Amino acid sequence: MELLTTLVDKGLRGQSPTRQEALAVLATSDDELLDVVAAAGKVRRKWFGRRVKLNYLVNLKSGLCPEDCSYCSQRLGSKAEILAYSWLKPHEAAAAAEAGTEGGAKRVCLVASGRGPTDRDVERVVGTIEAIKERSPDVEICACLGLLSERQAARLREAGVHAYNHNLNTSEGEYGKICTTHGFADRVDTVLRSRGAGMSACSGLIAGMGESDADLVDVVLTLRELDVDSVPVNFLIPFQGTPLSQTWELTPQRCLRILAMVRFVCPDVEVRLAGGREIHLRGLQPLALHIVNSIFLGDYLTSEGQPGSADLEMIKDAGFVVEEPGSATLPEHRGAASPAQPERRGDAPAAGPARTDLVALRRRGAGTDLAPNA
């Protein structure tokens, strides 16, 4: 396919495709799927070899959010029966983080529900970071606390936060449909502020919320323009009790096409397979490792993933290796150091009825008496 030759040529040079070329990836057929994965794999191996970076989520504060993001189980008015708790104590968060690092995670992502932190919340997180670094000195810390002021961003950087995650989630044009309590521009501002403070910018998307191919391409092109270092790609987990509980429009094949499009647009950037991979990619998860260079280990914020041991086995069986702590993830030229209902395409099968039986609410790990799954 001429398209794939062009995309690989550009990707190996670190260049992004045009908008039309990115859209064409999403329009490829199932007959072309393995060729698309192989082409994206060439770009992946050029910049990241066969390494897989493992990330581990610690939910510092769960549920009870005043915002109304329609995809989120923690949103205002959510009837999802998730765990809800206020801030974990530093030693509890450090113990949870250690479970992740012992399982092979290189980065720990400290997440708190809410519009954004107060200055007091930021100080709490600083205390938690100190406790984590005492037990796991080499771990990369990523914070994900919502909308951030410049001063808060500077404080987090000073405390040793390596990266800040704030997802754009969907295109600017679609944003008003998934959230009314804050806007796309607020999210962009926080991404820019975190980067301005010297943190590595992590920002991604959620696919499967009713967006078009053009929306998916637009949000990824925006992330490329913002020059983020890592792009988590989530596939909607349709939680019961949220407005999108019956939205089930992804197939494993479409998920692979989306991941490939993201890899081509962001060839030299960490592309992370994030929430929803187990329920949407199912048996095709190992193929996705040929495209992404990063995954979450174990459970997600409010839902259960497959056991961490199954993740490690999958990586090994697919011929990949877990990235070592202390090593650089990104290519040298990126300069980021290690720490201190869419149209159906091609002949892809229809997504079928909602498979909410595949969604297991998290009942273990941080905020519970049960051991984490890592």
Ligand code: SF4
């Ligand atoms: S701000 Fe965050 S926690 Fe709150 S509803 Fe939106 S995504 Fe969920």
